[in-house]
Amino acid sequence: MKKLVAAALTGALVLGTIGTATVFAEDDKTITVAASATPHAEILEQAKPILEEQGYELEITVFDDYVQPNEVVESGDFDANYFQHIPYLNSFNEEKGTHLVNAGGIHYEPFGIYPGTKTSLDDIEDGDNIAVPNDTTNEARALLLLQDNGIITLKDGVGLEATVNDIAENPYNVEIVELEAAQVARVAEETAYVVLNGNYALQAGFSVAKDALAYEKSDSEAAKTYVNVIAVKEGNENNEKIQALVDVLKSDDIKNYINETYDGAVIPFDEADEEAAADEAAEETEADAEAEEAE
Incomplete structure (x- = not known):
């Protein structure tokens, strides 16, 4: 048996x-x-x-x-x-x-845009760099949030598959710095802004309510x-x-x-x-x- x-x-x-x-x-x-x-x-x-x-x-x-x-x-x-x-x-x-x-x-x-070397989106200047996660879906989410806040414009219809190659308009000539998601918060002192997943924002000591310069609202379809x-x-x-x-x-x-x-x-x-x-x-x-x- x-x-x-x-x-x-x-x-x-x-x-x-x-x-x-x-x-x-x-x-x-x-x-x-x-x-x-x-x-x-x-x-x-x-x-x-x-x-x-x-x-x-x-x-x-x-x-x-x-x-x-x-x-x-x-x-x-x-x-x-x-x-x-x-x-x-x-x-x-x-x-x-x-x-x-x-x-x-x-x-x-x-998802949120957090301060790096700059503490307001109003301070964005030509050539600023912005760090984003480099994995497929999270990068698209970061780019969509940047688009929602007038920093870039993406090609029509790219949605959740957007990459830096889909940036149609870049009026500030920002440089998108693509990093592994866990590394993004670590370059806050080297980049103008960082775009973070919620869990990595928490680990970095950021509060959505207090620190995010812009973020997906809780009732948004994106969230x-x-x-x-x-x-x-x-x-x-x-x-x-x-x-x-x-x-x-x-x-x-x-x-x-x-x-x-x-x-x-x-x-x-x-x-x-x-x-x-x-x-x-x-x-x-x-x-x-x-x-x-x-x-």
């Missing part, structure tokens, strides 16, 4: 490796999550005692990049990650051939597009322990912690927002399909 059980477990592990999902044992009460330090790991720490009351042990490992957290979930080494928004998740899957899905939206973080999610390998999104994790992170206790802690830099994502985002995504998919048929 022991040999049969071992063989079954081995088969499950193999399937988890070559298929789309890792098989969780029914009695597995440990939830392993890869996360960014701020605010994701901090929020998860608040969920720990609540999950413990439900019989689950939450293990959190902090990563300081945007690649490894997805790789360790894809490989099955971790159950889930919490660090990214849906556009980045989709882009990563497309570029890397991974099979990660959204198990639940938890919060969003308004809701970039909801941060619990991501898992495809097939595991309805697993009992994953759903327990998502339910706790969506609870009033966690929402209250977020609202009281982050001064508007992190905003809970509620069900109404999630349904609206899902409807919008469905409409975009339908529109894309119709456009392809028209071609």
Whole structure:
């Protein structure tokens, strides 16, 4: 019997490796999550005692990049990650051939333009440099925010795929400095302005409410597009322990912690927002399909 059980477990592990999902044992009460330090790991720490009351042990490992957290979930080494928004998740899957899905939206973080060597957007001058994240979706988001504030103009229709090559008008001749997201805040003393993801702004000691020179408003479609999610390998999104994790992170206790802690830099994502985002995504998919048929 022991040999049969071992063989079954081995088969499950193999399937988890070559298929789309890792098989969780029914009695597995440990939830392993890869996360960014701020605010994701901090929020998860608040969920720990609540999950413990439900019989689950939450293990959190902090990563300081945007690649490894997805790789360790894809490989099955971790159950889930919490660090990214849906556009980045989709882009990563497309570029890397991974099979990660959204198990639940938890919060969003308004993107902001923060002071570097200059403390007001009114002080912008010809040739100023502005640091932005260099990963595909976040760079587009940064460029769109710069456009919204009259610093550049992008080509029509580029949207969330915008790059520096899509800048159509640059009246101030600004130099866009492209850096890995974690490095952007570190050049604040060398660049006129920095455009930051919410979590890296927090790590750098910036407050959206007090320090941002401009930012995505909490009710904007842009902010809701970039909801941060619990991501898992495809097939595991309805697993009992994953759903327990998502339910706790969506609870009033966690929402209250977020609202009281982050001064508007992190905003809970509620069900109404999630349904609206899902409807919008469905409409975009339908529109894309119709456009392809028209071609």
